[in-house]
Amino acid sequence: MAKLRRSTWCGEVKQELVGSTVCVAGWVDRRRDHGGVIFINLRDRTGNVQLVFDPHFEASVISTAQDLRLEYVVIAKGTLVNRDDSAINDKMPTGRFEIKINELELCAKSEPLPFQLEEAEKVGEELRLKYRYLDLRRPAMHRLIKLRHELLFAMRDYMNGQSFYEIETPNLSKSTPEGARDFLVPSRMNKGTFYALPQSPQIYKQLLMVAGMERYFQIARCFRDEDLRSNRQPEFTQLDIEMSFINEEDIYAVCEGLMKRLWKQFLNIELPLPFSRFSYDEMFRRFGSDKPDMRFDLEINNVTSVFATVPADFLKEIIIAGGSVGALCVKNKAFSRSELDHWVDRVTKEFKAKGLIYIRFNEDKTATGPLAKFLPATFFDDMQKVITDLTVKDTLFVIAGEYDDAWDILGKLRVEFGKALQLIDRNCYKMFWVTEFPMFEWNKEEQRWDAKHHPFTSPNEGWRDVPTKEIKARAYDLVCNGEELGGGSIRIHDAQTQSAVFDLLGLSKEDAKNKFGFLLEAQQFGYPPEGGIAFGVDRLVMILGGTESIRDVIAFPKTQKGSCLMMETPSEVDGKQLRELGIKVL
Numbered sequence: 001m002a003k004l005r006r007s008t009w010c011g012e013v014k015q016e017l018v019g020s021t022v023c024v025a026g027w028v029d030r031r032r033d034h035g036g037v038i039f040i041n042l043r044d045r046t047g048n049v050q051l052v053f054d055p056h057f058e059a060s061v062i063s064t065a066q067d068l069r070l071e072y073v074v075i076a077k078g079t080l081v082n083r084d085d086s087a088i089n090d091k092m093p094t095g096r097f098e099i100k101i102n103e104l105e106l107c108a109k110s111e112p113l114p115f116q117l118e119e120a121e122k123v124g125e126e127l128r129l130k131y132r133y134l135d136l137r138r139p140a141m142h143r144l145i146k147l148r149h150e151l152l153f154a155m156r157d158y159m160n161g162q163s164f165y166e167i168e169t170p171n172l173s174k175s176t177p178e179g180a181r182d183f184l185v186p187s188r189m190n191k192g193t194f195y196a197l198p199q200s201p202q203i204y205k206q207l208l209m210v211a212g213m214e215r216y217f218q219i220a221r222c223f224r225d226e227d228l229r230s231n232r233q234p235e236f237t238q239l240d241i242e243m244s245f246i247n248e249e250d251i252y253a254v255c256e257g258l259m260k261r262l263w264k265q266f267l268n269i270e271l272p273l274p275f276s277r278f279s280y281d282e283m284f285r286r287f288g289s290d291k292p293d294m295r296f297d298l299e300i301n302n303v304t305s306v307f308a309t310v311p312a313d314f315l316k317e318i319i320i321a322g323g324s325v326g327a328l329c330v331k332n333k334a335f336s337r338s339e340l341d342h343w344v345d346r347v348t349k350e351f352k353a354k355g356l357i358y359i360r361f362n363e364d365k366t367a368t369g370p371l372a373k374f375l376p377a378t379f380f381d382d383m384q385k386v387i388t389d390l391t392v393k394d395t396l397f398v399i400a401g402e403y404d405d406a407w408d409i410l411g412k413l414r415v416e417f418g419k420a421l422q423l424i425d426r427n428c429y430k431m432f433w434v435t436e437f438p439m440f441e442w443n444k445e446e447q448r449w450d451a452k453h454h455p456f457t458s459p460n461e462g463w464r465d466v467p468t469k470e471i472k473a474r475a476y477d478l479v480c481n482g483e484e485l486g487g488g489s490i491r492i493h494d495a496q497t498q499s500a501v502f503d504l505l506g507l508s509k510e511d512a513k514n515k516f517g518f519l520l521e522a523q524q525f526g527y528p529p530e531g532g533i534a535f536g537v538d539r540l541v542m543i544l545g546g547t548e549s550i551r552d553v554i555a556f557p558k559t560q561k562g563s564c565l566m567m568e569t570p571s572e573v574d575g576k577q578l579r580e581l582g583i584k585v586l
Contacts, residue, residue, distance in 0.1 A: 011047025288411020
């Protein structure tokens with residue numbers, strides 16, 4: 001057990017303490033020996049402070065100091081003094097001070113690290129994840145974990161001020177169709193049956209509205225067994241919100257107030273309210289995405305009419321079949337042939353497009369590129385009627401196909417151009433609502449309709465009088481800089497509408513009862529009109545912390561293959577455990 005007790009954090013030494021005895025504790029961050037005088041930079045979670053060991057001090061203290069190496073853990077006691085003016089380190093917040101040590105306690109030694117902390121960005125991420133507890137010692141990582149803590153605290157404080165109850169819901173729940181695979185948990189006491197880890201607390205929060213809670217929130221852990229990417233993990237955290245006797249405007253007001261507070265507190269930015277609102281159809285038409293990054297322009301142009309008379313067979317077939325032709329116009333950029341080939345290669349391999357057409361122009365307005373021989377002499381002028389600011393210095397990138405598929409590819413290409421051509425203002429935050437989502441989307445593989453959001457989302461008024469593909473949902477997403485911060489909807493609160501939606505989804509009454517019987521029964525006992533939303537906490541920390549990967553803001557994340565290199569999971573379990581659960585691995 002340590003004999004010395006910390007009295008001061010390393011990063012919090014200040015002028016008022018100069019001349020007094022202080023005791024600090026932490027890890028050796030740097031060590032220098034200048035002719036017998038040993039200097040140690042000691043690091044704790046608040047920062048660094050310099051320790052000085054003079055050879056004229058206590059011999060045992062000097063002996064211990066001489067043996068110190070990087071990442072050794074020590075507690076040190078001494079007198080805080082001002083450094084000489086010539087020795088002040090302006091790069092350290094505590095660079096005006098140092099501690100002359102007269103007592104030193106070595107708590108733990110350290111083996112040489114598998115990577116140096118100050119060079120962590122140069123090593124592979126797999127190595128950092130394997131030794132995550134070391135990676136988290138770095139100030140940059142500590143800053144993100146601290147930010148996450150402060151964000152959660154601010155959220156709770158705000159929600160409490162808005163008269164919400166924080167209510168926990170179970171993690172062992174029922175498997176229900178919510179868009180992704182469930183993680184299943186076998187029951188030992190009821191062999192052959194399974195719990196499911198919640199993809200979200202969706203059903204529970206609706207039942208809490210039936211229970212009369214009226215305003216609920218939760219910092220909820222959620223689990224989805226799906227393929228991963230930089231901003232997705234199998235287990236994640238969301239701010240879950242539900243409210244009774246409200247409409248969309250009430251949801252917008254609560255959420256906009258929260259975002260305004262967070263951006264002011266953490267970035268000192270005043271977000272103007274209310275946020276802009278755009279329909280899903282408009283966003284997809286202009287940007288090929290329901291969560292576009294609007295920090296730069298480069299909108300998609302529908303140029304189907306211009307290509308309708310171009311005598312290229314593959315274009316004719318697409319247009320006759322009801323497809324569309326879209327184009328991105330990159331302004332004032334003279335791409336080299338190798339650059340153009342690079343973009344064609346990326347689009348066909350990464351985005352699975354059948355092809356990418358590029359078109360450049362000569363000074364006399366004649367076109368060049370793979371399709372040039374098919375283009376009429378009037379092509380530039382015809383295109384200028386659609387893309388009014390087109391000049392001969394611009395390059396067109398064209399995709400043809402089914403509207404949804406072609407625009408989705410163009411949307412992805414737009415984002416990559418934004419990054420590669422440095423079109424994005426990194427200091428800008430464009431936050432807005434996307435509304436009027438499609439209620440249903442067609443599942444080509446299973447030849448049936450799926451819920452675009454979830455099966456409890458309320459359709460717009462008059463939904464029974466329009467074709468299924470045109471039904472709009474009372475759903476909304478809050479988007480910022482190409483990321484969906486959160487999404488939600490007004491819920492169905494009457495049994496007749498719920499039953500009709502289940503019918504459209506192909507859910508029989510028996511299936512609906514088996515999967516959602518508890519909710520359907522609850523709708524018979526006074527179900528209030530209500531709605532809610534959920535925000536991805538990890539994505540919020542990503543944006544506020546200025547990092548590109550969600551793994552940076554989670555203490556112990558999984559790899560893109562869903563494994564934990566540090567704990568070596570998932571792993572096999574003892575056969576006895578499987579037998580107790582009645583499970584046999586095939």
